[in-house]
Amino acid sequence: MIAPLKKFFGLTHGHKRWDWADILSYIYLFLGIIIMFGPVLWTVMSSFKTPGGIEEFPPTFLPLAQITIPVEGYEEPLPLFDVTFEDGSIKRLAQVRRVGPQSQLIDPENPTGELYKVSIQQRQPVRKLSFAWSNYLDPLQRFNFLRYFRNSLIVTVAATLLTLIINSMAAFALSKYQFKGRNAIFLIMLSTLMVPLSVILVPVFVVIYQIGWLNTLWGVIIPGAATPTGVFLLRQYMLTIPDDLLASARIDGASEWRIYWQIILPLAAPAMAVLAIFSVMWRWNDFLWPFLVLSKNELFTLQVGLNSFQGELNTDWNYILAMTVLTLLPITLVFAVLQLFITSGIATTGIK
Amino acid sequence: MNLFSKFLSRLSEALIGFFDVFFSRLQGLIGLKNMAYIFVLPNLLIFSVFILLPVFLNFYISFTGGTNILPQDRLFVGLSNYQQIFDCDDFFKTSTCSEDIFWRAVANTAKFSIFQVSLMVLFSVMTALVLNSKVGARAFFRSVFFYPVLLSPVVVALVWRWILQRNGLLNAILMDLGLDRIVWLSESNWAFFWIIFITIWAHMGFYTLILLAGLQAIPASLYEASNIDGASRWQAFWHITLPMLMPTMLVVLILSLIRAVQTFDEVFIFTRGGPGSATTLMVQYIYETGLADLATRRFGLASAASVILGIALLIFTLIQLSLGRNSENTSG
Numbered sequence: 001m002i003a004p005l006k007k008f009f010g011l012t013h014g015h016k017r018w019d020w021a022d023i024l025s026y027i028y029l030f031l032g033i034i035i036m037f038g039p040v041l042w043t044v045m046s047s048f049k050t051p052g053g054i055e056e057f058p059p060t061f062l063p064l065a066q067i068t069i070p071v072e073g074y075e076e077p078l079p080l081f082d083v084t085f086e087d088g089s090i091k092r093l094a095q096v097r098r099v100g101p102q103s104q105l106i107d108p109e110n111p112t113g114e115l116y117k118v119s120i121q122q123r124q125p126v127r128k129l130s131f132a133w134s135n136y137l138d139p140l141q142r143f144n145f146l147r148y149f150r151n152s153l154i155v156t157v158a159a160t161l162l163t164l165i166i167n168s169m170a171a172f173a174l175s176k177y178q179f180k181g182r183n184a185i186f187l188i189m190l191s192t193l194m195v196p197l198s199v200i201l202v203p204v205f206v207v208i209y210q211i212g213w214l215n216t217l218w219g220v221i222i223p224g225a226a227t228p229t230g231v232f233l234l235r236q237y238m239l240t241i242p243d244d245l246l247a248s249a250r251i252d253g254a255s256e257w258r259i260y261w262q263i264i265l266p267l268a269a270p271a272m273a274v275l276a277i278f279s280v281m282w283r284w285n286d287f288l289w290p291f292l293v294l295s296k297n298e299l300f301t302l303q304v305g306l307n308s309f310q311g312e313l314n315t316d317w318n319y320i321l322a323m324t325v326l327t328l329l330p331i332t333l334v335f336a337v338l339q340l341f342i343t344s345g346i347a348t349t350g351i352k
Numbered sequence: 353m354n355l356f357s358k359f360l361s362r363l364s365e366a367l368i369g370f371f372d373v374f375f376s377r378l379q380g381l382i383g384l385k386n387m388a389y390i391f392v393l394p395n396l397l398i399f400s401v402f403i404l405l406p407v408f409l410n411f412y413i414s415f416t417g418g419t420n421i422l423p424q425d426r427l428f429v430g431l432s433n434y435q436q437i438f439d440c441d442d443f444f445k446t447s448t449c450s451e452d453i454f455w456r457a458v459a460n461t462a463k464f465s466i467f468q469v470s471l472m473v474l475f476s477v478m479t480a481l482v483l484n485s486k487v488g489a490r491a492f493f494r495s496v497f498f499y500p501v502l503l504s505p506v507v508v509a510l511v512w513r514w515i516l517q518r519n520g521l522l523n524a525i526l527m528d529l530g531l532d533r534i535v536w537l538s539e540s541n542w543a544f545f546w547i548i549f550i551t552i553w554a555h556m557g558f559y560t561l562i563l564l565a566g567l568q569a570i571p572a573s574l575y576e577a578s579n580i581d582g583a584s585r586w587q588a589f590w591h592i593t594l595p596m597l598m599p600t601m602l603v604v605l606i607l608s609l610i611r612a613v614q615t616f617d618e619v620f621i622f623t624r625g626g627p628g629s630a631t632t633l634m635v636q637y638i639y640e641t642g643l644a645d646l647a648t649r650r651f652g653l654a655s656a657a658s659v660i661l662g663i664a665l666l667i668f669t670l671i672q673l674s675l676g677r678n679s680e681n682t683s684g
Contacts, residue, residue: 021585025482029493032479035553036496040503042521043511058524170395177388185392192403194669198614198635199662202413202642202655203406209421226399256387257375261368285504287617292643303506307621310510321514328507335502339495 040328047321048131054318064127069094072111081105081123083116091116092126135322145323147298148305152284155220155301160279162225164272170226171234171268172260176246186235189228197288205292219293220301224286230275237271238264277334277342284331302327410662414655421651433656454657456629457637464548464633465612472552472559473605477597479556480563494564498557508554509621513537516546537623540630547619547631554618555611559604566600567593606672610665634661 046054048063068077071094078094083105085091093105093116103123105116139145173179174186197204204223213219241264249259265272287303294300300308306327310320335342379387409423414433416426440449449455479497483490500508515521516536523533536542570593578588616635619625625632625640634657642654 021485022487025485025487028478028482029487029496032493033496036500036557039511039515039553040499043514046514055519057519058528059519059521166394166398169391173388173391177385177391179385179388182388185396188404189399192399192407194610194665195403195407195662196610196614196665198616198638199658199665200403200406200410201635201638202651202658203409204402205643206409206413206421206423206651207401207406222398223402226395226397226402228399228403231395250384255372255376255379256384256391257372257379258368260391261371281502285502287505287621291617303504306506306510310513310621317514317517320510324507324510328503331502331504332499335495335499339491339498342498 043321044325047135047318047325048133049135049318050130050132051316051318053132054321062129063131065130065132066125066127069108071106071108074111078106078108080108080126082126083118083123085118085122093123095123132318135318136326139319139323143309143319144297144300144305145326148300148302149326151217151299152302155217155290156280156283158217159221159225159283160276162221163227163230163279164276166225167227167230167275168234168265168268168272169260170231171238172264174231175235175238176241176243176264189231193228193232201292208293213293215294215296215299217299220286220290224282224289227279230279233275234268234271237268241267277338280334281331410655410658413651414659415652417652419649419651421649426652429652433652436653437656437660451653453629453632454637454641457632457634460544460630460632461613461615461634464544464615464631465609468548468551468612468615469605469608471548472556472608473601475552476556476559476563476604477601479560480567481593483560483564484567494561497560500554501557503554505554505617506621508550509618512546512550512553513622538627540627543623543627543631547615547622550622551612551615551618555608559608562604563597563600566597570596602675603672606668606675610668610672613661613665613668 042061045061045063046059049056050063050065053060053063053065067080069080070077074096078096081093081095081103083091083093091107094108095103095105096115097104098120101120103118103120105118105123107113107116174182208214208219208223211219213222245263245267246259249263254262285303286301287307290301290304291307294304297305297308306320306323309323375387375390378390382390412423413426415428415430416423417429417432418425418427420426437451437454439451440455442448483494483497487493503511517523518533518535522536527533534542536546574592574596575588578592583591614635615633616639619631619633620636620639623631625636638654638657638661641650641657643649
């Protein structure tokens with residue numbers, strides 16, 4: 001039993017035996033799984049609960065719903081309970097009504113028979129696993145959820161394409177040309193790495209207002225496209241492309257545009273891929289910028305829509321949770337596929 | 353399918369050709385060297401309008417008053433916004449200030465940043481050390497700690513609100529242990545604890561990765577040498593790992609401090625700054641003063657507060673730069 005486990009975890013620290021440090025390490029890591037994954041898993045499981053299951057306290061991990069059965073003589077299906085009597089026997093009964101701390105139940109097989117009156121402590125609801133898909137389907141119809149999804153998709157795709165194109169063009173100029181003002185431009189860009197949006201909230205709002213981009217998706221897509229981070233990342237990469245390649249292409253008569261498009265871009269593909277993934281994550285998760293620019297419901301992105309959701313539907317947790325799961329799902333899938341790429345990308349570039 | 357891919361390649365060729373004709377003409381007109389300006393232009397334009405211009409506009413707006421949006425319509429009022437912010441009888445009692453919410457937000461932000469950053473660096477270093485020891489399934493555990501970094505602030509806030517709500521998981525666990533139920537986000541101290549907790553939860557994976565890269569850059573030969581010299585594992589940690597990791601730790605410290613000072617969205621969605629103003633941070637003050645309420649927009653005051661926040665961030669950044677230079681000098 002122990003041997004295969006040891007093999008799985010490997011012998012640690014180069015020692016032959018496990019020692020206290022290894023044991024502590026694994027305790028730490030497994031606590032880590034619970035704290036880091038647990039809350040999301042809990043949210044996913046809860047999102048399948050019926051409104052009744054959501055209200056239940058203490059909550060269950062699995063989405064359980066009480067079984068109800070139709071009983072002759074009653075219009076509504078009645079909820080099933082297991083009732084423990086004083087003599088220790090247990091009977092499966094259907095509840096007709098509840099009067100304060102007392103519950104009145106009948107035998108569903110014999111609806112006209114004896115009416116049992118027991119304390120509510122004596123009964124246990126009979127439950128089965130059931131997934132309330134309506135939590136997911138209702139909001140799709142009743143709220144603008146599909147539209148939010150579409151807006152988020154448009155913003156993410158358009159902004160990422162724009163970011164890739166203009167950042168790579170700028171990086172090309174800054175890495176492969178000598179021109180007046182090059183260092184000045186580069187320095188100014190670098191220094192604004194230190195200017196976060198939170199510091200220029202008011203003037204950015206004023207600028208977008210003046211251009212007339214309030215309540216347009218343009219106002220969300222364009223301003224963030226000129227990321228200094230992206231230019232810096234791509235420039236560092238393009239510096240490693242030998243200048244001779246460009247020189248010989250020029251001798252062959254290629255225009256500068258063709259050099260950019262057919263030599264620089266393919267060679268910079270790895271760096272472009274890193275930037276593309278980051279851009280998708282930034283844009284999909286972005287809250288502050290769309291929150292400032294968009295105040296019309298039909299233009300909301302998922303993040304802004306979800307935020308307004310929780311304001312309006314403060315008690316409808318089943319819908320809020322389902323929408324939360326749909327919002328985190330795409331990024332989680334991307335991460336599941338590209339996790340090694342993303343984590344090593346961040347470790348080497350230091351950007352997020 | 354084949355037809356479709358053929359169509360796509362034709363289309364992209366046509367597009368390149370079209371751009372090529374256009375850019376070649378341009379190149380003939382302005383010369384090869386000046387094409388560089390054309391390439392930086394789109395980026396520079398967007399960048400100037402949405403980052404550079406706002407930086408200067410911020411200063412200007414902070415010297416103006418009134419509720420007009422357009423800068424040209426605004427009244428120049430000199431330093432009066434700053435005077436209003438600094439109008440305090442006693443700087444150690446926020447309630448004696450005319451703009452007391454600003455100072456409460458400053459105090460909250462300072463308290464938040466100190467606790468959040470120190471605890472987050474502590475946990476990130478611990479996690480990085482554990483992940484760097486020869487544990488099995490390391491890539492998996494690394495992803496586990498990193499996963500919350502990818503969640504959006506809205507998702508982070510909602511997931512934790514669900515766990516902390518009155519009938520939530522945490523209260524169920526508490527009552528199972530025989531303790532009393534706590535309405536977490538309605539009690540100032542608990543709400544403050546939880547905004548620190550959830551921001552650490554959401555961001556520590558990022559710093560853990562950076563620290564892990566720092567740990568892996570320490571040459572293994574150092575440890576082999578210390579092993580031969582009979583050093584204990586503790587001595588190796590104290591005399592090799594810690595000093596070698598110090599530069600990375602400083603970078604992480606300053607980076608996370610810069611982030612912590614501008615925390616907004618997670619906390620805003622999580623507690624709305626409440627209860628009362630117990631968890632209102634500086635950026636939320638700026639947002640609420642300048643942008644939230646359309647009727648009482650106080651752009652000037654919000655801009656003045658942004659300028660003060662910007663100066664604080666600039667100081668941290670300069671410290672980071674000088675630290676970076678120092679560590680380069682000392683490590684040769």
